[in-house]
Amino acid sequence: MAVDINxxxxxxxxxxxxxxxIIYIILLAYILVKLISLLIKKIGDKAGYKRIAANMIIPLxxxxxxxxxxxxxxxxxxxxxxxxxxxxxxxFGAALGLGLKDVFADIVGGIVIAFERPxxxxxxIKIGDEYGEVKDIGLRSTRxxxxxxxxxxxxxxxIFNQSASSxxxxxxxxxxxxxxxxxxxxxxxxxxKILRECLVTSKFIYISKLNPYTVxxxxxxxxxxxxxxxxxxxxxxxxxxKSEVTRRTWQEFDRSGVIPPHFSGAIIPDSLxxx
Amino acid sequence: MxxxxxxxxxxxxxxxxxxxxxxxxxxxxxxxxxxxxHIAVISEPYSGIDYILNKITGDNSEKIxxxxxxxxxKNKDYFTNFYTNxxxxxxxxxxxxxxxxxxxxxxxxxxxxxxxSADRLFITSWNKFAWNYIKEISNIEDxxxxxxxxPELDSKSLMKIIMSGLSEKIVFIDDRDxxxxxxxxxxxxxxxxxxxxxxxxxxxxxxxxxxxxxxEKRLVDMQDVQSxxxxxxxxxxxxxxxxxxxxxxxxxxDNEIRMSRIPQLPLTTIPNLNESFVLSIILSMEAICYDxxxxxxxxxxxxxxxxxxxxxxxxxxxxxxxxxxNPEAVNYIINHLRKIRMVW
Numbered sequence: 043m044a045v046d047i048n049x050x051x052x053x054x055x056x057x058x059x060x061x062x063x064i065i066y067i068i069l070l071a072y073i074l075v076k077l078i079s080l081l082i083k084k085i086g087d088k089a090g091y092k093r094i095a096a097n098m099i100i101p102l103x104x105x106x107x108x109x110x111x112x113x114x115x116x117x118x119x120x121x122x123x124x125x126x127x128x129x130x131x132x133x134f135g136a137a138l139g140l141g142l143k144d145v146f147a148d149i150v151g152g153i154v155i156a157f158e159r160p161x162x163x164x165x166x167i168k169i170g171d172e173y174g175e176v177k178d179i180g181l182r183s184t185r186x187x188x189x190x191x192x193x194x195x196x197x198x199x200x201i202f203n204q205s206a207s208s209x210x211x212x213x214x215x216x217x218x219x220x221x222x223x224x225x226x227x228x229x230x231x232x233x234x235k236i237l238r239e240c241l242v243t244s245k246f247i248y249i250s251k252l253n254p255y256t257v258x259x260x261x262x263x264x265x266x267x268x269x270x271x272x273x274x275x276x277x278x279x280x281x282x283x284k285s286e287v288t289r290r291t292w293q294e295f296d297r298s299g300v301i302p303p304h305f306s307g308a309i310i311p312d313s314l315x316x317x
Numbered sequence: 318m319x320x321x322x323x324x325x326x327x328x329x330x331x332x333x334x335x336x337x338x339x340x341x342x343x344x345x346x347x348x349x350x351x352x353x354x355h356i357a358v359i360s361e362p363y364s365g366i367d368y369i370l371n372k373i374t375g376d377n378s379e380k381i382x383x384x385x386x387x388x389x390x391k392n393k394d395y396f397t398n399f400y401t402n403x404x405x406x407x408x409x410x411x412x413x414x415x416x417x418x419x420x421x422x423x424x425x426x427x428x429x430x431x432x433x434s435a436d437r438l439f440i441t442s443w444n445k446f447a448w449n450y451i452k453e454i455s456n457i458e459d460x461x462x463x464x465x466x467x468p469e470l471d472s473k474s475l476m477k478i479i480m481s482g483l484s485e486k487i488v489f490i491d492d493r494d495x496x497x498x499x500x501x502x503x504x505x506x507x508x509x510x511x512x513x514x515x516x517x518x519x520x521x522x523x524x525x526x527x528x529x530x531x532x533e534k535r536l537v538d539m540q541d542v543q544s545x546x547x548x549x550x551x552x553x554x555x556x557x558x559x560x561x562x563x564x565x566x567x568x569x570x571d572n573e574i575r576m577s578r579i580p581q582l583p584l585t586t587i588p589n590l591n592e593s594f595v596l597s598i599i600l601s602m603e604a605i606c607y608d609x610x611x612x613x614x615x616x617x618x619x620x621x622x623x624x625x626x627x628x629x630x631x632x633x634x635x636x637x638x639x640x641x642x643n644p645e646a647v648n649y650i651i652n653h654l655r656k657i658r659m660v661w
Contacts (some may be wrong), residue, residue, distance in 0.1 A: 077520075091655025188468075213657060239419045241456045243613075245594040248658045249453040275658035290615070294419050 056119065064115050071111035078103045086164075091214040091276070097163035098212065101156035101179040108181055143197065148182040153200030157177055159212075160201065166209040166216060166277050169196050175277070189281060209277070215248045216277040220270040222291060225301045228260055233268060233300045240291040241270050246283035248275035249286050265303035329481040330368040330558060332631060333474050337465050341440065342371055345590055355432065355439040355460060357411075359448045359450040359620060361468035361651070362603050363556035363644050366442055367409075369467070373440070374407060380654065383406045389602075389609050391456045405438045412602055414449030414478050417651040420614045425451070446660040447601040463568050469556025476547045479565055487569070491576045498584045502526060542576065549579045553645065561645040586630035587654065591618045595658040596650050599633055599640050607638040
């Protein structure tokens, strides 16, 4: 089948009306995405512990709107006959090969995130070395806010070659691990009881059959580790929860004579502290 | 809490909770010292539990040692009150056996430890939120195999109880002002931030005024003012008899009920984190004095400021530094605290 390249290229001439139409579509898509995201987030905030579930549909809306916009723009430039489609595919393939492959991989990653939902807006996730709360899942990148209030943009294609862990998987409650180290000559039962009481009386705790708490003791050569595991009622209070329990427990330890480890110059390997 | 107007009203409540009363009475009748099934009666605040317990003690007065706790129990010696010559102990407000603070569970743990050897049948009443909390951190469910959850009353039952307590004719008056302009559509603004252009703009839109729509619909649908009064009261009370009765009493003046005296929903105050925590403690304890509350919240929360704000917002009532939830706000508070997972 012979294809008249010149006549085809003639079709993609862009006049001022088409240009205005494209700008209008882009602006409309952008505003729609913003409006819908804002609306869903507002509704989600009012829904309390169901807010993350409400936010779940934001990426789906975004992808749908952007793809419809993309389709409208393409159809305004070319009439999608078979020949033009073949030509467009050729150009598109060449563009991918020439440098847009990363962008394309990001977009595919965005679609995978939207449909497979390895994490949702509002989740606390760790991808690579980055940890924080997901603020937005875009077509190209996912934005998270780290504990020190930095916004980090993570390219969506990372989902294909890095493991992503979500600490709460779509729920507002999240397990928090609190470690306290005490000298191994202390009364361990007393120390454990104090930590347990400080944990369950915290204003941040959430306990249910599916969200139990526990306090574990582990012996190390120069100290004992008390590890509390419990669910914070809202993941946004993760660090406040840790801080509150640690502060109140140490206040009570001080009163009860429970002392921190006394190392006498011993050097603790990093591997022991971090395990 | 205020009581129903007369004996007829009380007997109506008891007839509505007939199944729960029968279950407790059956356990009392089948009480066997060798196999004791302690009973926990669990209810939300202001749900009228006292009417059930009064009926039980009234019918079994020679067997029951009726003890009501009015504040946190701080000494294990208090348990000596349980051991009279009566074989059944009815312990009201059992949530006062613990306090949500460091060291606040010693009395509670001692109570549970004594229970297997107590040689008594214990009927305990619990605040639902205190029970849901304490059951997650202890094995209390194993020790109280009979758990009776007081159901919420439906609107018809609430109306029946209130009406049965009336001895005089009541006039229902609809004095709402419907002539005032109530637009069915109101204007709203959507704030848009276009970050790459650094532009903030407001997009105006019209949204339906649900309040006005509802009011208009009810005006058309309303069979009579009496039905409307009860519709509004029972909607506020959400199945809690004591709440419905208080709203009824507040709205009643000179044998007249005026629609304008029934409080409006919703309350607009959204408590912050510390306020919500204080509310959760007051809700779980039902009533608590300032000093006990201070022990729970600790020095980090400025309790004077928090309680002042909560009282001002109409969420709690203060009577000589003794705090309790305002009955009219109780459902709003429960919904709020559940939403933020402060109670469960």
